[in-house]
Amino acid sequence: MEKLFFSLGPGYEVSIGNGASALLGSAAAALTEGRLAAIVTDAGVPREHVELCRARLADAGFAAGVFAIKAGEASKSLDTVEDLYSFFSGLGITRSDAVVYVGGGVVGDIAGFAAATYLRGVKLIAVPTTVISQTDSAYGGKTGVDHLGIKNAIGCFRHPAAVIADTAFLETLPENERVSGMGEVVKYGAIAAPQILDSVSRALPDERIIAACAAIKLRFCEKDEFDLNERRALNFGHTFGHAIESASGFTVPHGQAVAYGMLAAIRLGERLGVTETGVYSAVENACGRAGLDTRWERALGEAYPYLIKDKKSDGRTIDAVLLKRLGEPVRMKLKPEEMKL
Numbered sequence: 322m323e324k325l326f327f328s329l330g331p332g333y334e335v336s337i338g339n340g341a342s343a344l345l346g347s348a349a350a351a352l353t354e355g356r357l358a359a360i361v362t363d364a365g366v367p368r369e370h371v372e373l374c375r376a377r378l379a380d381a382g383f384a385a386g387v388f389a390i391k392a393g394e395a396s397k398s399l400d401t402v403e404d405l406y407s408f409f410s411g412l413g414i415t416r417s418d419a420v421v422y423v424g425g426g427v428v429g430d431i432a433g434f435a436a437a438t439y440l441r442g443v444k445l446i447a448v449p450t451t452v453i454s455q456t457d458s459a460y461g462g463k464t465g466v467d468h469l470g471i472k473n474a475i476g477c478f479r480h481p482a483a484v485i486a487d488t489a490f491l492e493t494l495p496e497n498e499r500v501s502g503m504g505e506v507v508k509y510g511a512i513a514a515p516q517i518l519d520s521v522s523r524a525l526p527d528e529r530i531i532a533a534c535a536a537i538k539l540r541f542c543e544k545d546e547f548d549l550n551e552r553r554a555l556n557f558g559h560t561f562g563h564a565i566e567s568a569s570g571f572t573v574p575h576g577q578a579v580a581y582g583m584l585a586a587i588r589l590g591e592r593l594g595v596t597e598t599g600v601y602s603a604v605e606n607a608c609g610r611a612g613l614d615t616r617w618e619r620a621l622g623e624a625y626p627y628l629i630k631d632k633k634s635d636g637r638t639i640d641a642v643l644l645k646r647l648g649e650p651v652r653m654k655l656k657p658e659e660m661k662l
């Protein structure tokens with residue numbers, strides 16, 4: 322079992338490992354005075370994982386209700402948040418109780434936002450169940466929903482009270498979700514730990530790799546909690562990636578879009594004389610070994626109009642993250658026309 326800690330504010334503990342969900346009941350009991358839990362999941366998360374979490378909570382004296390939203394990015398909407406408020410209210414959730422999410426980044430972003438805003442904040446315990454959520458989205462406190470076709474347009478920063486990542490839950494992921502998740506793993510290798518790139522394959526990442534990615538994210542978030550400076554390096558691949566996701570109507574999965582976005586950003590860096598040669602092939606090879614599609618040019622074609630709508634854009638320039646070399650990201654303000662490839 323790997324243990325990590327986020328040190329800002331009250332801080333929170335992260336447990337990553339096979340069987341980590343056994344810790345859920347005791348963690349919830351230690352963090353809350355109430356004994357009610359609202360479990361938020363989606364219809365695609367296998368019931369057995371949700372029932373295991375409910376049983377762990379019951380062992381610690383919690384009565385838990387379960388609400389399953391529809392799986393998929395389309396659920397990241399204010400309508401779903403309203404449904405969750407009604408669910409919390411129906412259960413009788415108070416600020417002494419807990420919201421527990423069991424699912425991937427979609428469930429985490431929505432449940433996190435609903436928990437952060439219901440009664441001005443109910444504690445959230447994260448039980449991430451996808452590669453993306455265990456390596457990335459469960460940490461750092463970004464919550465939110467999409468609006469008018471713009472990803473994460475509405476949201477807030479609110480850290481979880483604990484993250485419990487049971488790597489056994491990853492075994493049930495369909496192949497495309499496993500592969501897509503590796504996009505974020507490759508990103509962590511590219512921006513901070515090139516040795517991660519060597520470990521990438523079509524197999525599920527082990528708990529050491531997951532913990533290495535999580536630790537990198539936690540350290541960036543501790544340096545820059547509200548994403549104004551250093552933390553923006555985590556957006557490597559995301560400026561192009563979010564535009565590709567939006568242009569595809571969210572049919573391109575997040576991690577695959579990040580993979581396309583990283584390769585496009587490296588090509589852009591080469592063109593601007595910022596990126597060393599050799600970086601492209603290292604990232605392309607790692608993506609290929611993970612089973613990610615590396616033909617980004619076609620995907621990017623339709624995506625340019627969406628670039629300027631990125632949250633990191635001030636309307637005239639885009640806050641782009643490029644790489645000088647592996648492990649060394651650099652931020653640059655670029656005009657949209659300078660981002661053309």
Ligand SMILES: NC(=O)c1ccc[n+]([C@@H]2O[C@H](COP(=O)([O-])OP(=O)(O)OC[C@H]3O[C@@H](n4cnc5c(N)ncnc54)[C@H](O)[C@@H]3O)[C@@H](O)[C@H]2O)c1
Pocket residue numbers: 363364365366367370392393394397424425426427428430450451452453454457458459460461462463464472473490491492493494495498575576
């Ligand atoms: N908040 C952040 O910091 C942050 C960071 C990165 C990504 N995100 C967000 O995360 C989302 C993508 O997350 P994701 O890739 O986890 O996708 P997801 O949450 O949509 O999950 C993918 C699919 O896998 C299913 N699933 C989940 N766990 C499973 C399991 N153990 N076994 C079988 N199926 C399972 C889900 O039902 C869903 O159909 C995007 O909305 C993205 O914007 C947020």
